[in-house]
Amino acid sequence: MSKVSYYTLEGLKKLKDELNQLRDVERPKASEAIAEARDKGDLSENAEYDAAKEAQGLLEMRIAKMEEVASNARVIDxxxxxxxxxxxxxxxxxxxxxxxxxxxxxxxxxxxxxxxxxxxxxxxxxxxxxxxxxxxxxxxxxxxxxxxxxxxxxxxxx
Missing domain, CATH: 3.10.50.30 (Transcription elongation factor, GreA/GreB, C-terminal domain)
Incomplete structure (x- = not known):
């Protein structure tokens, strides 16, 4: 069961702006970093590729958590x-x-x-x-x- 959080209009806007930044800017950057690392050769010995994949995983977890919070957010009158x-x-x-x-x-x-x-x-x-x-x-x-x-x-x- 998800937890409802109460926000001001300003607080909810800030949350959604940060979420959009992560989805629209940071996610494509993570994909580019993986593509660049993949182009450098053998993936089994490519620490840069492993680091980029791990960073992408952490980013996706953060996005999922923020999406859950935003979907359960309520603005207080x-x-x-x-x-x-x-x-x-x-x-x-x-x-x-x-x-x-x-x-x-x-x-x-x-x-x-x-x-x-x-x-x-x-x-x-x-x-x-x-x-x-x-x-x-x-x-x-x-x-x-x-x-x-x-x-x-x-x-x-x-």
Missing amino acids: ESQLDISKALVHSLVKIKNKTNGSEMTYKLVAQSEADIKTGKISVESPIGKGLLGKQVGDTAEISVPNGTMEFEVLEIWRE
């Missing part, structure tokens, strides 16, 4: 979401109850996650812990060295 709870595509400001530090994260699908820009996956420990929480709730999140507590300060949408 953010206007229909409950803004009182932390859900996919919510911006959530939290406070670490241990050290008092405050952080803001956007909860996104795993493929859109980018910690540098403050986007965390809803499948990450913090993302899972925040889902469904409301302002004022405490999220207890299990991490390798124990449990961390975060207070939800704000929830909003862009």
Whole structure:
């Protein structure tokens, strides 16, 4: 059974653009590399041919995986979401109850996650812990060295 992933329009467009790049540009390049290596002689002792075939196999696996993700992707109509709870595509400001530090994260699908820009996956420990929480709730999140507590300060949408 395939897993449904939720995207913004921008995130889905980025996914499809990357998939098209792989199919339309990278796949033909891989075929050319195999043809060039094949032209160099005996295939049984041709490391360049073996490397090109392996690269093509990895590329095809990546394309197949991305096609599966794209086929199961759903665009979220953010206007229909409950803004009182932390859900996919919510911006959530939290406070670490241990050290008092405050952080803001956007909860996104795993493929859109980018910690540098403050986007965390809803499948990450913090993302899972925040889902469904409301302002004022405490999220207890299990991490390798124990449990961390975060207070939800704000929830909003862009």
